[in-house]
Amino acid sequence: MMQPSSRLVGIVRHLLLATGAMLVLLPLLWAIRISFLPAEDVFSPQFHLLPSRWIGFENYARALTASPLLRFLVNGVVVCAAIILCQVLVAIPCAYILAKGRIVGLRLIWLAVLVGLVVPPAALALPLFIMAAQLGLIDTYAALILPWTISPLGIFLLRQAFLRVPDELIEAARLDGLGEVEILARILVPLITPAIGALIMISLVAxxxxLLWPSVVVTSGDKATPPFGVMLFQVQEIGSDYGxxxxxxxxxAAPLLLVFILTQRRFLDGLSWTGSK
Structure with a gap:
């Protein structure tokens, strides 16, 4: 039987967690409410939980027709898919070498990865913009993708996952005649799939x-990603009509939220794989 004091502690803990969850969700719920409001209700001095004039999905229809929102979503999918694919293909061999390699200079390379973790992306925006301009990549998909094909965070996470794989397993595979590429592709990558999934989710959200980098290198709506597209949408079409x-x-935000809800268990499992050996 649970003691009364333990039961009280559990109730208080759940109340605190529920309160914290509501505080986190409140801005999202408020945004959903405003998305159904007519313009005159947004800044009305009188608060009404429900719209004074129900306009249904008129705001959503206008959002789709007043600006190429679907184009922004397609751009976001293309850019994120390319970035994630490149990051995974680069991070897996780099992390494997850093975790299991016996090469001179690995400590220096690992130090460079750690430095890349602490340097904020905003600090690199100006030099990356100059490089993109000199290469003629402004307002192209390449400018949106290439600077992020190498992820220090991805290398760090996968290295931590590779450290959890016993060295004896790799040695046994070598004795069976497998090469390093076969060991990596057939044995190790399936073992660290949860960590790869966590990397994909983190990169997708990021x-x-x-908004910063697309606003630097994108000059037209044709290559705009979703957040930058919304900013153009606000300036050019909507103005002060916040609905x-x-x-x-x-x-x-809905596709990202849906992906996270469907993959949250695997995402949390993947984060647990990044612990030290």
């Missing part, structure tokens, strides 16, 4: 929501 603006923002 680059889907990125359609937030409707567009909700539609942009």
């Amino acid at each position: 680059h889907w929501n990125d 359609p603006l937030l409707a567009g923002a909700i539609m942009i």
Whole structure:
């Protein structure tokens, strides 16, 4: 039987967690509410939980028609998919070598990875923009993708996962005649799939929501990613009409939220794989 004091502690703990969850969700719920409001209700001095005039999905329809929102979503999918694919293909062999390699200079390379972790992306925006301009890549998909093909965070996470794989397993595979590429592809990659999934989710969230870099290298709506597209949407089409603006923002956030809900268990399992050996 649970003691009364333990039961009280459990109730208080759940109340605190529920309160924290509501505080986190409140801005999202408020944005969803505003996305259904007519313009005159957004800044009305009188608070009404429900719209004074129900306009249904008119704001959502306007968000889709007043600006090429679907184009922004397609751009986001293309850019994020390319970035994630490149990051995974680069991070897996780099992390394997850093975790299991016996090469002179690995400590120096590992130090460079750690430095890359602590340097904020905003600090690299200007030199990356100059390089992109000199290469003629401004307002192209390449400018949005190439700077992020190497992920220090991805290398760090996968290295921690590779450290959990016993060296004896790799040695046994070598004795069976497998080469390093076969060991990596057939044995190790399936073992660290949860960590790869965590990397994919972290990278997807970061680059889907990125506003700084697209606003630096994108000069037209044709290559705009979802957050930058919403900013153009606000300036050019909506102005102070926040209902359609937030409707567009909700539609942009919805795919990411859905992906996270469907993969949250694997995401948490993947984070547990990144612990030290």
